[in-house]
Amino acid sequence: DIVMTQSPDSLAVSLGERATINCKSSQSVLYSSNNKNYLAWYQQKPGQPPKLLIYWASTRESGVPDRFSGSGSGTDFTLTISSLQAEDVAVYYCQHMYTFGQGTKLEIK
Amino acid sequence: EVQLVESGGGLVQAGRSLRLSCTASGFTFGEYAMSWVRQAPGKGLEWVGFIRIKAYGGTTEYAASVKGRFTISRDDSKSIAYLQMNSLKTEDTAVYYCTGLGEATQTFDYWGQGTLVTVSS
Numbered sequence: 445d446i447v448m449t450q451s452p453d454s455l456a457v458s459l460g461e462r463a464t465i466n467c468k469s470s471q472s473v474l475y476s477s478n479n480k481n482y483l484a485w486y487q488q489k490p491g492q493p494p495k496l497l498i499y500w501a502s503t504r505e506s507g508v509p510d511r512f513s514g515s516g517s518g519t520d521f522t523l524t525i526s527s528l529q530a531e532d533v534a535v536y537y538c539q540h541m542y543t544f545g546q547g548t549k550l551e552i553k
Numbered sequence: 554e555v556q557l558v559e560s561g562g563g564l565v566q567a568g569r570s571l572r573l574s575c576t577a578s579g580f581t582f583g584e585y586a587m588s589w590v591r592q593a594p595g596k597g598l599e600w601v602g603f604i605r606i607k608a609y610g611g612t613t614e615y616a617a618s619v620k621g622r623f624t625i626s627r628d629d630s631k632s633i634a635y636l637q638m639n640s641l642k643t644e645d646t647a648v649y650y651c652t653g654l655g656e657a658t659q660t661f662d663y664w665g666q667g668t669l670v671t672v673s674s
Contacts (some may be wrong), residue, residue, distance in 0.1 A: 484660045486598075488672070493650055493664035494598065500658060541659055542600040 446471050448538055450545035456553040463525040465548045468537035472518045482540055485514055485523045488547075489534045497536075498523065528552070555579035555663050557651045562668030567643055573636040573668060575651030580663070581622075583607065588661060589625060589636050591647035595636040599647075603654055606633065614624045615626035619645075 481501035581590035588603035653663035
C-alpha cells in the first residue's frame with residue numbers, strides 16, 4: 445500500500461508570508477496512461493469537513509483562491525500558499541486514491 | 554447546491570451494530586461513486602470504503618480495518634447511501650463523513666458535515 449507522508453506536521457507563518465507544505469508518496473502517483481499525477485490537497489478548518497483544493501497535483505478546484513498552488517510529480521509534491529491570510533488557518537491533507545497524509549496544521553505566527 | 558446529510562450516529566456499545574445514512578441532493582447521485590471517510594477525535598482522515606455506480610456494477614471496496622464488519626450500499630431512487638457497521642469496536646469511534654467520489658480525478662469532491670459515532674466498552 446502507498447504511504448503518504450507530509451512535512452512538517454505543523455508550521456506557523458506570518459500573515460502575508462508564504463506557506464509551504466510537502467507530501468511524499470512511497471510510490472509514484474504518476475499514471476503513464478494519461479500522464480496525470482493522482483495527488484490532491486484538502487483544507488480542513490476547525491469544526492468543518494475537509495474541502496478539496498487541488499487535484500491532479502496542480503489543478504485548482506473551482507472557487508479556490510489563486511494564492512493556493514500545487515506542484516510536483518511522481519513522489520514529491522508541494523502545496524504553496526503564496527500570501528497567508530487569516531482564513532487559511534487549517535489542517536491540510538494530501539491524498540492519493542484511498543490514502544491520506546497525516547495532515548499539516550497551519551497556524552499564524 | 555450540493556448537499557450531503559449524514560444521520561444515524563450516536564453512542565453504541567462495543568459489539569453492537571449501527572447504520573448510517575447519507576442523503577444527497579444537488580447532483581446526479583446515480584452518476585457518483587459514494588465513499589465514507591472517518592476521523593477519530595483529534596486525528597487525521599481515514600478512508601472507510603466506497604461503492605461504485607450501478608454502471609460499474611455497484612461493487613464495493615473497503616479498508617482493511619473494517620472489511621468484513623462494514624457494508625456500504627446505495628439506493629439511487631432515493632439518493633441515499635448507507636454504511637452498515639457491525640461488530641463495532643472502540644477504535645471505530647469517529648466522525649463519519651459521507652463523500653462523493655470524483656471518478657476522473659479520484660478525489661473526494663463532496664463532503665457532508667459528518668455524524669459522530671461513539672463506541673463504548
